[in-house]
Amino acid sequence: MVTRTVCRIITALVLLGTAWAANAQTPQDLLQQLRDDNADRRLEAAQALAPHGPEVMGALAEMLGGEDRRLDLCARLAIQRIAYHAAGPDGAEQREAVAKALGEIATSNKPLQTRVFAVQQLALCGGDESLPLLWDMLMFQPEMHEAARSALIRMPGRGPVETLERAVFEVGDPEKEVGLLNALAARASMDMYAIGVKGLEDNDERVRIAALNLLAHVPEAAGAELMRSALQKGSPAEKAAARAALIDLGHTLLANDQPSAAQSLFLELSHSADAGKRAAGIAGLGRTGGPGALARLMPATFETDPVVHGAVVEALIALPGQKVTEALAQALSYTGPDQPPPVGLFIRVLGERRDPAAVPALVGVLEGGSADLHLEALRALGKIGAGDADTARVILATAPGGSDDLLDAAEGALARMPSEEVTQAIAASAGDADPKVRALALRSLGYRPGAALLIDVLLRARGDADEGVRLAAVRSLGRLRDADTVLALVPLLDPPGPVADAAQQALSRFTDPSATADLVAAAKDPDSSPTARAGILRALTPREDKTLIDLFSTAAADSDTAVAVAGLEGLSRLQDAATAPAFVARIHDENPDVRRAAVRGYLAIAEATEKEQGASALAIYQEALAMDIDAAEKQTALRGIGRLADVDSLPIVEPYLADARLKGAAAEAALPIALKLRAAGDNDRAIALCRKVVEATRDRRVLRDAARCLREMGIDLRLAAERGCITNWWVLGPFPNRERATKNDFVPVGERIDLTKTVRDGDQTLAWKYAPVDDPMGLLDFERTVARMDNCGAYAYAEVESDRDQDVLLKFGSDDSVFCWLNGERAHAWDGNRGWGEDQDTVKAHLKAGTNTVLCKVINGGAQWSLSVRITDPDGKPLVLKQRTP
């Protein structure tokens, strides 16, 4: 038995192995798969070839550069994956072989772009083995020089750099020397200093400038002297290059652990007469730090040049070291004979430095400084987020006497100061005589979780005589969400008022299960007042928790109005069909508030379930309409009936078509019914109903569909034409590229258009196409009539007859840009992005007696694409003019 089982297992394994072998693709399969018609399979093959580099590179090379562009692309994708794999941790063993194969492609007789591609891949995986090849290209193959230079910049290690170094002065062409020097600058190291120095001796100015750029990146302070020399003796271009090089050199030195050298360079620059150089020097000092920097920056705060001043501020913020903070802090209380420091600026800087050492000085400002500095000091303290109990006390003593901004800043500062000691100090102020102080303290405590003491303080404050204090306490309890305070907040829900509202909002934040359980228990507690129970229910509503259905259902049946409404609203939010009876039970309630909540909830359930349970949803809508309810609920019910298109509901819907408040919603409901009647062959009723719909609504979509329905039944209402809209257009397009379509004329805009002529645009031949408008507002939809396309344009052309010369108004709506020519003259242009709207632009125009041509070009950025043109007399009265038709 055992033997037979083992045999079965072995057989299964063999079969599995065979199946796996059958599914496994060989490199040859994958190469073939690159020709597959399925894009995903081609990509899959290109990716799967990655580990097979040496084996397949030859075959892939054969595919490159041929006439089949797709195959060339797929081969490139595969080679890229092979190169990436070879450069990665799993491909080390293949790397050299892949590089060799790439080298062979690069030196083959393939097209130049293919060879360049190979070198670009070599840059990603090649190593020293490729250097002879790249050297040859760099020196002796002009067409490959740039590719080789780029590859050498990208390849890591010393070898490529040495190749570039060797080439600089052997290449014998100033233009290439410049490229090589700049390549070296991208890989600069100390031993390139000599190359830079030699470059400065070159006769060619371009080479000398490139050498300055190289020296700027070599961490050798001596380079500065060469740059200074170029600044004095060089050509204007060299002087400019030397100026920038000095700045860059400072940062190069700094990045290479030479802060002293960098600082002396930046100090020198910071005294420059040139403001830009001065700003750069100061910015550099901000990074170097040290006493020299600070000594320079402090007086620089009086700089009047805004850019230099801005650089000083940034530098003072960035300048490392606590001594800097101390110096700035000391300056806040300077009373000497010299010009007083810009204290406000220093306060802001101290705030941005986020250094706690500044706190005492800022507290000093609060205690002794002028009132206008208090706000700055509090904001700075808020940014630093530090301070002790005394700091807190000072803030609490200072802020309440000031503006709302000051209170806001104080609260922010107190909120961010750490330590239990601070919390205690704030908590102590919660007993202050001044209610403003108490409120500020309590609000601040709301941001300080974890301190047991403060909960007691906050709970005590619930009973404060001052409402502002009570509010502050309640809001903070809500922020802290301490599970033990849930039940303490419940009593605050009664009596109604701001505190109760705040308590309810606070309780809604307690979302953990234990808090929910506490609240449910409180809501069920017979000792809880109805007002409190209602508040609890409303606090529980936002969490949309279906485990609360029973609670809400019970509440919905409660005799107290507030409780019942809250219960119904809670249930309504859950949109659960099973709760319908709870609403049904109250939709005829005598109490209007309860009735309204029940109807809303009932309708919400109908909306949520109408797709699956149409009949019961319909019954709900019908029932709701029969009730004495608000217009908003009736609209909901009417729209629901419309979605369900119930013919039998017509007698219920129809009367509302004459109701001023509800006729729009009734039209929405009636139209689908009319369509259904027509589909059933009852055209008479359908026509009558559609006519009523058209009279009842201004909704463009409803109007359009009603007019279309009527037209299909042989009745043309010409709604748009009667409003003066052009409805007989010919369209031409699309012309790709928005910008191109905007700027170019593809038809003779100054002439009457020959609609029989085609227009050639690139590969496409476009013909004018008649596009009558059936939209009641006259909207011509280019997406339907031309193309669903973004970033393009199209023309619309029409001819209108005027029985006399007359001044008119042209009213345009467009999505997006519109350009219009009337009788060959530009009549209007609006260039930008917008959605369509009726009569967005109005322009004065003149119609001549006889035929007038209207040519519009409408540009689409993205999504919808449309136009409407309406013609009225100068008073805005629509002109119904005869229009050309086919």
Add this chain to the structure above:
Amino acid sequence: MTRPITRRSFLHTTAAALAAPYVVPARALGQGDKDPANERITMGFIGVGGMGGGHLGGMVGNRGVEVLAVCDVDEERRNSAKARVGGQCAAYNDYRELLDRDDIDSVVISTPDHWHALTTINACEAGKDVYCEKPLSLTIDEALKMIDAVRRYGRVFQTGSQQRSGREFQQAVSLVRSGRIGKVHTVHAGIGGGPTSGWEPDSEPPPGLDWNLWLGPAPWVPYNKLRCFYNFRWFLDYSGGILTDWGHHHNDIAQWGLNRDGSGPVKIGGWGKFPTDGLYDTVNSFEITCTYPDGTTLVTASTGDHGIKFEGPDGWVHVDRGFLETFPAELKDEVLGPGDVRLYHDGGHQQDWLNCIKTRERPICDIEIGASSVIVCHLENIAIRLGRKLEWDPVNHRFVNHEGANRWLSRPYRAPWHL
């Protein structure tokens, strides 16, 4: 090949030849709908195509701004922008000429991405404040060098990630940073997929387009109309595809919400599909997970709801343009207190930059912020390209488990261009 060029040399070698229409007298007037001259910020535009043209419209109408020059390598765009500004606005083909103008205080850069670093760094060297479109850079190294330049020269820099100035994003991030949904464990950034293209034969560039200068530091290739203008973003030589195009926007908000500005993830891994037909070569569908040092994950994907969704133990916050939803639903309207993290910033993204030019403070999306956000996008792109999970050191900006990946930190510039 043209002469080797650096902006510095260009300034002086061509100074004599420049005949820029300096407009000091007009600026000094301070009449009409403009602020007085000494309060106006003078401005130049580098790149006046789609985004640049949009910015130009806003700035031309701003009473505190005077546009003195525009630059574009396409003659038609350049002349059109010049005409739009009117007055004595100058138009340049080469941005270095614009930077050479001492009377220009600031520049708006809306070039293709592969030009962002060079133009920004040169602008800083020339003493200009900079507004640069996103994505901030083409490579990680460029982003770091841009930080250096802005700081070294004390410039005010705004990254064009304007979502930071959107009220809904500010509220969303403030809620998250204030702990309203507890400690965030996952962020989903839904950015949509990238497009694919067909083939288009190479051709001569159209008249008026300086193709060599359009390519600039990018590898030379023949002109192809699918590469140029708006479509540049679907080519890895010039951009990073949808991952930097929309990824920069949404990853930026994710970083902000996670309080990781100036830092980044430590592990990056996922999958992505590259086109196997057509000219575009950037990834078009993908899902990448970035893991931060505290274990929080950011999942950037081409599928799923658009926008950024922060998830925590106490709820979630989902934000997109003009859209903010939360759970609990009441959360989105919560008014935060002074002790919370409140990241509100009024005035609009461009105006914030203009204000900061005057105050010399850092704008809401300063260079360091833009850099750390775009670096996330670059890391995602590199991980997809290399097809493996990468480990990243966000302090030293190096990959620690794949030396080959470090070759992707920068890309060599085509000579004579260099950083």
